[in-house]
Amino acid sequence: MRSSNRNIILYIVLALLTGLGLGLAYSWLLSPVTYVDANPAMLRTDFKDQYRIVVAASYASSHDLARARARLQLLGDVDPVGQLSALAQNMVAGNASLEQVQPIAQLATDLQQGFSSSPITDTPFVVVVNTPTEIDTPSAETFATETQTILEEDTPIPTLAFDQTPLAPVVTSTFAPRPTFTAIPASGVLFSLVGQDTVCDPGLQPGLLQFIIMDSRRRQVAGIEIIVSWTEKEDRFFTGFKPELGDGYADFVMQPDVIYSVRVVEGGAIVPNILAPTCTDPNGVIYTGGLLLTFQQP
Numbered sequence: 541m542r543s544s545n546r547n548i549i550l551y552i553v554l555a556l557l558t559g560l561g562l563g564l565a566y567s568w569l570l571s572p573v574t575y576v577d578a579n580p581a582m583l584r585t586d587f588k589d590q591y592r593i594v595v596a597a598s599y600a601s602s603h604d605l606a607r608a609r610a611r612l613q614l615l616g617d618v619d620p621v622g623q624l625s626a627l628a629q630n631m632v633a634g635n636a637s638l639e640q641v642q643p644i645a646q647l648a649t650d651l652q653q654g655f656s657s658s659p660i661t662d663t664p665f666v667v668v669v670n671t672p673t674e675i676d677t678p679s680a681e682t683f684a685t686e687t688q689t690i691l692e693e694d695t696p697i698p699t700l701a702f703d704q705t706p707l708a709p710v711v712t713s714t715f716a717p718r719p720t721f722t723a724i725p726a727s728g729v730l731f732s733l734v735g736q737d738t739v740c741d742p743g744l745q746p747g748l749l750q751f752i753i754m755d756s757r758r759r760q761v762a763g764i765e766i767i768v769s770w771t772e773k774e775d776r777f778f779t780g781f782k783p784e785l786g787d788g789y790a791d792f793v794m795q796p797d798v799i800y801s802v803r804v805v806e807g808g809a810i811v812p813n814i815l816a817p818t819c820t821d822p823n824g825v826i827y828t829g830g831l832l833l834t835f836q837q838p
Contacts, residue, residue, distance in 0.1 A: 581616035588615055589627050593644065596624070600643040605656045608647060624648035731764070731804045733811050735834035740819035747794035747816040748830035752786065753779050753804070756837040760788030765805035768792050768814075796828050804835055 567573070580591055592612070599608040612620045628644045650656050731753060739750070753764045762780025769775075779790040794800060800814040811833065819829035 580614040583615075589630075591615065592624060592627055593640075596643040596647045599647050599650075603656045605650055609651060612651075621648050621652050624651070731806060731809045731835035731837055733809060733833060734836045735832065736811075737832040737834075738817045738819075739830040739832050740817070741830070742821055742827060744830055745793060746828035746830070747796065749792040749794050749800070749802075749814065749816075750830065750832045751779065751788075751790045751792075751802075752832070752834045753788035753790075754834070754836045758836065760786045762787040764788065766790055766792075767803045767805060768800055769803070770798055770800045794830075802833065809835060 580588070583591060592615070595608055595611045598611075599605070609620075612624075615623075617623045624644055625648050628641050628648065631641050631644070646657070739748070749768070751766055753761050753766075755761050760779075762778075762783075764779045765776060766779070767774055767776050775792060777790055777792065779788045782789050782791075794814070794816040796816055798816070802811040802814055803809065814831065814833075817829040817831065818826060820826050
């Protein structure tokens with residue numbers, strides 16, 4: 541009976557030790573505790589000292605005593621000045637350089653006295669003032685007398701007979717001007733409407749009204765004025781402002797359900813009742829299309 545009780549106790553102790561070992565292995569090796577955004581008061585002693593060094597370095601740069609005090613309060617120290625003094629003494633004992641210890645000692649001193657002993661001062665700018673100097677200006681009579689003296693002493697008397705040296709022609713480099721889009725057809729010749737095509741392209745701007753103006757040789761002509769009018773309004777523009785699309789190209793954006801009238805000023809060709817068409821894409825979606833009007837001289 542006693543042997544059975546001993547075995548039960550042994551099994552319980554072994555089970556507890558096994559559970560404790562597995563728990564420690566899981567918490568230390570498999571899933572250790574990771575601190576994210578932890579409070580500085582939870583740091584180890586050596587990490588707290590590193591924190592104080594960083595705060596002192598920041599204070600040495602900004603001299604913001606209130607911010608440094610607020611940062612040190614996050615450590616939860618009862619005596620922040622004493623902790624800084626002890627850190628400075630330990631660093632001196634560890635053969636730290638004066639540049640490393642001085643910011644910490646300075647911060648401890650300023651916290652104890654309650655104000656910054658090294659306030660931020662703006663760098664003075666040197667203002668250079670240009671003082672005008674007085675220049676002795678000769679009077680008109682003095683200038684005339686000196687000029688006359690110089691002329692009498694240094695200027696040779698010209699003779700009646702002299703050889704005139706011909707001037708050499710000045711050679712200047714000229715650049716040929718680039719052609720501009722200002723070609724205008726002969727007056728009195730009408731531009732007739734030779735094409736009115738519906739443009740259904742979802743990639744173009746909805747309601748885009750495009751124009752192409754050509755002469756009798758089917759060459760696009762720039763500088764032709766076009767007037768688009770609607771409901772007591774009108775818009776005037778010229779061809780040739782988008783040469784990448786053609787010298788005789790111009791465009792205008794129409795609004796849906798608005799009737800427009802187009803007139804080519806050169807020759808007076810008029811096209812009434814222009815309306816933005818309705819298009820349908822392959823998926824059955826309805827959108828506003830455009831028009832292409834082509835004008836040409838006969």
